[in-house]
Amino acid sequence: MRFSLRFVASLLCLGTIPVLTGAKGDGCAAGSKSPAPDVAGDWAVTYEDEIGVEVKIGGAVYTSKIGVQGGEVTIDHEGKPLKFDLDCSRPEIVCPAEAWPEEVAIEQKNTEYEHQMIVHLPKQSCSGTMRAAKPEECGANTINPDCEDVCDGEITVTDQEAFGVIGEEGDSFRLYLGGGIASNGVNCALLGWSVADADLVTEGEGTETWVANDMKNGVVTVAYAGGCLWVANVDADPDLEAAVLGASVxxxxxxxSARAE
Structure with missing residues (x-):
């Protein structure tokens, strides 16, 4: 599935994307013709040892941590335990270290728009039916705030081009990880605020040899609908189930990251 530059750039530029810690990339320079540092080439990525978890159910927010390879997190919501499992072995799940792997190759193909960058990453697509989002299931405070078309079917993952933008000042980037499709609350389509952000450490600014050699304060953010990761309790009541299906994790x-040697 391919999307227009205007569509992807508008998502990258959203100031409302919640980045919990670290860098907040500037994704608004996709159409800029000003110079940008050279980021093309192979990069080696080093991750922190833990994944931060934020679960939103209605107006309640719960936080926790799990190992970098994924795992289970249990929260107590209104006196009822709820378990969510980030199982990285599931073929439709893109875990943080898969969304932005330990080795990545970046290209800057468009010489007129140097701020645009392309990375080959695991990307999701819908193998089922796409439909327009219903008014009552999208908008502010939902898992589909931009009312994107909903995938009513299975999610598949293949290696595809992901689009990113180097900030206007050349000191950050934002890469959009989602597939531009919305979850139906049960399947595992990445939610729209799934991004990778980092600050760029450069040298030679103002010259033809302006180059980025390091990335710091990087953060990979991946988000799913609660129903995708919910380890269901057979005794769960319908109201609780509805709340979980509207939740986000x-x-x-x-x-x-540094340039690979």
């Missing part, structure tokens, strides 16, 4: 992990 966001995972963040910090990283740094």
């Amino acid at each position: 966001t995972f963040t992990v910090g990283f740094t």
Whole structure:
């Protein structure tokens, strides 16, 4: 599935994307013709040891941590335990370290728009039916705030081009990780605020040899609908189930990166 530059750039530029810690990349320079540092080439990524977890159910927010390879987190919501499992072995799940792997190759193909960058990453697509979001299931305070088309079917993952933007000042980037499709609350389509952000450490600014050699304060953010990761309790009541299906589970992990030798 391919999307227009204007569509992806508008998502990258959203100031409302919740980045919990670390860098907040400037994704608004996709159409800029000003110079940008050279980021093309191979990069080696080093991750922090833990993944931060944020679960939102209605107006309640719960936080926890799990190992970098994923795992289970249990919260107590209104006196009832709820368990969510980030199982990285599931083929439709893109875990943080998969969304931005330990080795990445970046390209800057468009010589007119140097701020645009392309990375080959695991990307999701819908193998079922796409439909327009219903008014009552999208908008502010939902898992589909921009009322994107909903995938009513299975999610598949293949290696595709992901689009990113180097900030206007050349000191940060934002990479959009989602597939531009919304979850139906049960399947595992990445939610729209799934991004990778980092600050860029550069040298030679103002010259033709302006180059980025390091990334710091990096954060990968991947988010799913609660129903995707919910380890269901057979005794759960319908109201609780409805709340879980409208919940979001966001995972963040910090990283740094340097050019691969």
